[in-house]
Amino acid sequence: MAARRALKAVLVDLSGTLHIEDIAIPGAQEALKRLRSAPVTIRFVTNTTKECKRTLLERLRRLQFDIREDEIFTSLTAARNLLELKNVRPMLLVDNSALPDFEGIATDSPNAVLIGLAPEHFNYQRMNQAFRLVLDGAPIIAIHKARYYKKKDGLALGPGPFVTALEYATDTKATVVGKPAKTFFLEALRGTGCCPEEAVMIGDDCRDDIGGAQDTGMLGILVKTGKYRAGDEAKINPAPHLTCASFPEAVDHILKNLL
Amino acid sequence: MASWTSGVRAVLLDVSGVLYDSGGPTGGTAIPGSIEAISRIRQVGLKLRFCTNESQATRAQFVRKLQKFGFNISEDEVTAPGPAARRLMLEQGLRPHLLVHDDLLPEFDSIDKSDPNCVVIGDAAENFSYQNVNRAFQVLLGLEKPVLISLGKGRYYKETDGLMLDVGAYMKALEYACDITAEVVGKPAKNFFLSALAELGVQPHEAVMVGDDVVNDIGGAQSCGIRGVLVRTGKYRPSDESHPEVKADGYVDNLAQAVDILLASRTTDQ
Known part of the structure; x- marks a missing residue:
């Protein structure tokens, strides 16, 4: 692995790290301000499959986070980039609220399946439609493969299990565009002028945030908020660079030890 | 000549995709020749058991449906999950x-x-x-x-x-x-096949499994030492015949043809 260099970029996960639904993680806004006082580029990277950039930005601003739209990189953007690159017509198995990010993409007589978290589409009939397309040769493009996510009233299934269902039934592998795909982290860094050895990722998903980032050469800091469950840090090897209580502690660690 | 027929005393049959295709307003349709095939297996005195993974109905309901299609089958002949x-x-x-x-x-x-x-x-x-x-x-x-x-x-x-x-x-x-x-x-669990054989009182090498699922019917049966014959009905796809892990002991167009081959071999053996 390449040697570490001085830290220049910080990637920050959103849901579960800065906020849970409409509640900010305590102290997260002030911590972000402290981080901005350091000479680092910040990118907010999220595996959302539901919310277009505009919606994300509106929520973060409502929660008093100081964030610009061009600092956000989402898995929906990565998915759209791939659809255009492959020049396919997708069946959009995504939440209706994500559709604005796919405006202008042709979806008639589909020859690909794009799958995100879409509970209202994950019924037997729609899943069968997708299954039959894939069996006929359509590639599966998964926005991400998260197992579950945290809701106010507990954990709920993410898109990953449903992607896995289609993969198993058709004996194929999906192309995953969101975290933990390596290309996702590299795309997020594009434009920052930084290489992975100069970046750190902060998130609440041990495998997808931390494992994925560390596989590209970044450091990973796991926070015990959001979907974190006791023992998660043991799920990856090498272990996270650091596991700490929450985003503010992660920022303190960076300011004290990584600059 | 098909070696899958030699020494066969018992036939295990998958149901959906072998006897009938499910779906539609009547709950399905018998695959041509399969009703007669069951009768012919019985006539020559071969032991017979139905090994299904059907779990959309109780075993009793399932058997009643098959009887309505014209199959000679009773509930105590069916191994179901x-x-x-x-x-x-x-x-x-x-x-x-x-x-x-x-x-x-x-x-x-x-x-x-x-x-x-x-x-x-x-x-x-x-x-x-x-x-x-x-x-x-x-x-x-x-x-x-x-x-x-x-x-x-x-x-x-x-x-x-x-x-x-x-x-x-x-x-x-x-x-x-x-x-x-x-x-x-259920299939492909070994216990499932072995419990079906125990009901018939035969050894794995004396039985043949006929099914349309290359992994669960054929691969499952073979892992217990039962021969497996794949039918080209039901969910069968041509790529199943070049499956990377499972090679069936025989491939037939349908159950009727499997029974033709089986009965013909018995005549020549005798």
């Missing part, structure tokens, strides 16, 4: 949360389902909504040691209007979500 799972619940003190088809529920009528300590998943079809799969996930996550019991693990099956996702897809979804491995009751 529902009754096997029921037995497992009783033996191991399991209290299931059921993610199954409504019509399978009566199979578990007498089983305690309060405060569940396992999830049983079957071919729930329309019941595979996000909400229902999520509920099963939450039950599993709430258990200290999550136990998932799956009635078969088929990828898909054929209905009259096309291929349909089978229980295996959703079993894999829950396995992935919870980082666990399900216990399969």
Whole structure:
């Protein structure tokens, strides 16, 4: 692995790290301000499959986070980039609220399946439609493969299990565009002028945030908020660079030890 | 000449895709020649057992449906995952949360389902909504040691209007979500085939399994030493004949042809 260099970029996960639904993680806004006082580029990277950039930005601003739209990189953007690159017509198995990010993409007589978290589409009939397309040769493009996510009233299934269902039934592998795909982290860094050895990722998903980032050469800091469950840090090897209580502690660690 | 016929004393038959194709307003249609094929197997005195992963109905309902199509079949000739799972619940003190088809529920009528300590998943079809799969996930996550019991693990099956996702897809979804491995009751589990053979009192090398699922019927049977013959009906796809892991002992167009070959070999043997 390449040697570490001085830290220049910080990637920050959103849901579960800065906020849970409409509640900010305590102290997260002030911590972000402290981080901005350091000479680092910040990118907010999220595996959302539901919310277009505009919606994300509106929520973060409502929660008093100081964030610009061009600092956000989402898995929906990565998915759209791939659809255009492959020049396919997708069946959009995504939440209706994500559709604005796919405006202008042709979806008639589909020859690909794009799958995100879409509970209202994950019924037997729609899943069968997708299954039959894939069996006929359509590639599966998964926005991400998260197992579950945290809701106010507990954990709920993410898109990953449903992607896995289609993969198993058709004996194929999906192309995953969101975290933990390596290309996702590299795309997020594009434009920052930084290489992975100069970046750190902060998130609440041990495998997808931390494992994925560390596989590209970044450091990973796991926070015990959001979907974190006791023992998660043991799920990856090498272990996270650091596991700490929450985003503010992660920022303190960076300011004290990584600059 | 087909070696899969020599020394055969018993025939195990998959049902859906071999005897009939499910779906449509009547619940399905018999595959041509299969009703007569069953009668011919019986006439020559071969032992016969039906080995199905059907979990969309109780065994009793399922058999009644097949009888209506004209099949000579009785409930005590059928090895099915529902009754096997029921037995497992009783033996191991399991209290299931059921993610199954409504019509399978009566199979578990007498089983305690309060405060569940396992999830049983079957071919729930329309019941595979996000909400229902999520509920099963939450039950599993709430258990200290999550136990998932799956009635078969088929990828898909054929209905009259096309291929349909089978229980295996959703079993894999829950396995992935919870980082666990399900216990399969039904094909391709060895115990399932062996219990069918025990009912007939024959050894694995004396039996042949006829099915349309290359992995679960053929691969499953072969792993117990039973020969497996793949029919080109039901969910069969040409690529099944070049499967990377499973090579059937014989390939036939349909059950009728399998029986033709089997009976012809008996005449020449004698």
